[in-house]
Amino acid sequence: MTSSAAGGTAPALTFRAASFGYGGRPAIQGVDGAVMRGEVLALVGPNGAGKSTLLKGIVGEAARLSGDVDLHGLRVRDLAYLPQQPEIDRSFPITAIEFAATGLWRRLGAFGRYRPEHRAEVADALARVGLAALEGSLIGALSGGQMQRLLFARTLLQDAPLILLDEPFTGIDAATEADLLGIVGLWREQGRTVVAALHDLAQVRAAFPRALLVAGRVIAWGDTAAVLTAGNLARANGRELAPPADPAADAALAALGAT
Numbered sequence: 001m002t003s004s005a006a007g008g009t010a011p012a013l014t015f016r017a018a019s020f021g022y023g024g025r026p027a028i029q030g031v032d033g034a035v036m037r038g039e040v041l042a043l044v045g046p047n048g049a050g051k052s053t054l055l056k057g058i059v060g061e062a063a064r065l066s067g068d069v070d071l072h073g074l075r076v077r078d079l080a081y082l083p084q085q086p087e088i089d090r091s092f093p094i095t096a097i098e099f100a101a102t103g104l105w106r107r108l109g110a111f112g113r114y115r116p117e118h119r120a121e122v123a124d125a126l127a128r129v130g131l132a133a134l135e136g137s138l139i140g141a142l143s144g145g146q147m148q149r150l151l152f153a154r155t156l157l158q159d160a161p162l163i164l165l166d167e168p169f170t171g172i173d174a175a176t177e178a179d180l181l182g183i184v185g186l187w188r189e190q191g192r193t194v195v196a197a198l199h200d201l202a203q204v205r206a207a208f209p210r211a212l213l214v215a216g217r218v219i220a221w222g223d224t225a226a227v228l229t230a231g232n233l234a235r236a237n238g239r240e241l242a243p244p245a246d247p248a249a250d251a252a253l254a255a256l257g258a259t
């Protein structure tokens with residue numbers, strides 16, 4: 001089942017029979033549908049379902065093997081993409097404030113001047129994620145949760161209309177998760193479009209109004225309550241649920257002494 005989203009007025013991101021993968025082999029295929037502007041969409045599915053590949057496909061880091069992705073006038077550099085933390089090289093000798101400042105790149109351009117007001121803006125973003133005291137720390141010295149806060153600070157500075165997050169809450173403590181979920185809520189209030197690959201279905205039900213369930217293809221797409229049903233989750237996990245019990249058949253079998 002595929003669908004266009006409700007709520008927004010215009011699409012921010014449209015897939016048309018899109019397939020993405022590696023070495024010519026699709027990891028996720030036949031994606032059809034739209035994410036509307038201002039929508040906050042959870043991308044869910046079992047391990048290896050193609051969630052990261054779909055996000056990477058949007059930013060051109062996974063090959064598009066067929067179909068089309070329409071960003072409706074945005075360029076890839078206008079998007080904010082927050083990859084999974086293990087994909088970030090933390091051995092690079094850069095401080096937290098320098099790392100966060102890379103979020104300004106799109107606005108400053110490659111040779112733009114980094115002015116005092118930019119430094120104040122970066123410091124403010126670090127304060128908003130609770131990292132003011134660590135701005136001079138090397139990124140390699142940060143904990144996993146602190147690094148995730150830093151990635152959100154950089155994303156705040158990117159000021160992007162479309163934000164892609166790959167498992168942003170994995171491996172962090174509850175306080176960090178609550179703070180970062182608050183920032184997603186802020187983006188929602190600001191009308192930004194957010195697509196986040198997530199594992200915690202309770203969190204998705206609580207904080208994400210729309211969901212896209214995948215397992216190498218789209219299993220269901222729509223309002224979260226309608227997507228995260230037992231039947232859809234079983235289909236995504238490759239376990240079709242048994243058909244509903246038929247009382248008449250059960251009674252007939254019982255009469256035959258077969259139960």
Ligand SMILES: Nc1ncnc2c1ncn2[C@@H]1O[C@H](COP(=O)(O)OP(=O)(O)OP(=O)(O)O)[C@@H](O)[C@H]1O
Nearest residue numbers: 022023027045046047048049050051052053054197
């Ligand atoms: N760089 C790569 N080269 C080849 N195959 C890859 C690559 N990255 C992922 N794959 C394969 O693509 C498929 C989808 O992987 P992907 O990481 O997109 O899934 P996922 O839903 O994000 O999983 P998880 O929840 O475990 O992060 C898997 O079979 C995976 O092994």
